[in-house]
Amino acid sequence: DSGVTQTPKHLITATGQRVTLRCSPRSGDLSVYWYQQSLDQGLQFLIQYYNGEERAKGNILERFSAQQFPDLHSELNLSSLELGDSALYFCASTPFLEGWGYGYTFGSGTRLTVV
Amino acid sequence: DAKTTQPNSMESNEEEPVHLPCNHSTISGTDYIHWYRQLPSQGPEYVIHGLTSNVNNRMASLAIAEDRKSSTLILHRATLRDAAVYYCILKGSNYKLTFGKGTLLTVNP
Numbered sequence: 001d002s003g004v005t006q007t008p009k010h011l012i013t014a015t016g017q018r019v020t021l022r023c024s025p026r027s028g029d030l031s032v033y034w035y036q037q038s039l040d041q042g043l044q045f046l047i048q049y050y051n052g053e054e055r056a057k058g059n060i061l062e063r064f065s066a067q068q069f070p071d072l073h074s075e076l077n078l079s080s081l082e083l084g085d086s087a088l089y090f091c092a093s094t095p096f097l098e099g100w101g102y103g104y105t106f107g108s109g110t111r112l113t114v115v
Numbered sequence: 116d117a118k119t120t121q122p123n124s125m126e127s128n129e130e131e132p133v134h135l136p137c138n139h140s141t142i143s144g145t146d147y148i149h150w151y152r153q154l155p156s157q158g159p160e161y162v163i164h165g166l167t168s169n170v171n172n173r174m175a176s177l178a179i180a181e182d183r184k185s186s187t188l189i190l191h192r193a194t195l196r197d198a199a200v201y202y203c204i205l206k207g208s209n210y211k212l213t214f215g216k217g218t219l220l221t222v223n224p
Contacts, residue, residue, distance in 0.1 A: 002158070033211065043159070043214035056211055090158045092212075103149070103161030104212055 003027065004107035006091050012113045018079040021110045023091030025072055031055075031094045032074040033104065034066055038087040049074055050097045081114045088112075119203045124219040127193045135188040135218055137203030142183050147206045150177065150188045152199040153217070159202065162188065198222045 003026035013019055025032050034046040036059075045058035049068035060066075063081075068074040078085060088111050092104040120138040127133040139148070150162040163170055163177045165186075170177040176189040190197055202217040 002160075004158075035214075042216060045211040045213065048211060056209065058211060092159075103164060104151075104159075105161065106158035108158050 002105050002107060004091055004093050004105050006089075006107035006110050008110060009108070010111050010113075012115060013081060015081055015083060015114055017081050017114075018077065019081065019112065021076040021078070021089050021091075021112075023074045023076070023093075023107060025074070025091070025093030026105045029093035029095050029105070030072065031097060032068055032072070033092040033094075034060075034074070034076050035090040035092065035106075036087050037090060037109075038084075041087075043090070046076070055097065078112070083114050086112055086114045119205060119215055121201070121203050121215065121218045123216065124221065126221045126223060127190075128223050129195060130192050133190040133193045133197070133220065133222075135190075135201050135203075135220065136185065137187070138185045139203070139205055140184045142205055143207065145207060148177065148179060148183075148186050149204045149206050149212065150175070151202045151204065151212075151214075152197075153202070154196075154199045159214075162201070164206070193220075193222045195222050195224060 005024040007022045030051045033048045035043050037043045046060040047066050048056040052068050063079050066076045088109045090109045092106045094102050149164040151159040153159045163175050165177045178187045200217040200219050
């Protein structure tokens with residue numbers, strides 16, 4: 001157990017639907033990162049939140065959004081789902097805003113299948 | 116982010132040392148060198164990181180060249196559980212880790 005909790009572990013949904021993925025960071029960590037891993041794209045950074053505020057954006061589609069709540073858990077919302085959104089979604093956390101001197105702790109991921 | 120170059124795959128035998136190379140010729144003075152690994156169907160796992168000096172922890176050792184243009188992750192005695200994709204990442208002042216394709220390590224019994 002890495003200390004980062006992601007739910008659900010598996011999700012199967014139909015095209016056009018909307019889903020919410022949840023992440024609880026390791027205790028004491030203020031930064032949360034979301035990554036998408038598909039077979040053809042590898043691990044792609046989506047977005048980062050620090051203490052409730054968005055701090056960095058990567059290759060995140062407009063159909064996707066995220067937020068971090070006062071208790072520091074984060075949710076990634078995926079809407080108008082397409083077959084190509086099927087992927088593993090990982091959450092990671094670090095203690096501070098700039099994590100270059102610290103290791104990132106990843107969760108075990110949510111496997112999303114869009115049918 | 117500065118780029119890293121790693122071999123696509125490597126093989127090792129169980130209980131032998133493994134040296135995983137990484138080239139990063141465009142590294143800047145403030146870039147940290149991070150290593151992560153990803154076992155099948157699991158999230159990436161932090162292995163080790165360093166800036167200029169060699170580093171050791173319970174999982175591995177990191178040897179950093181004097182000019183910092185290359186580094187080597189050393190697994191002292193490979194086990195079957197070490198079979199994974201290993202990522203060498205340069206972490207600068209921005210907020211994200213940028214993953215490349217990594218090295219697929221196969222450990223033979």
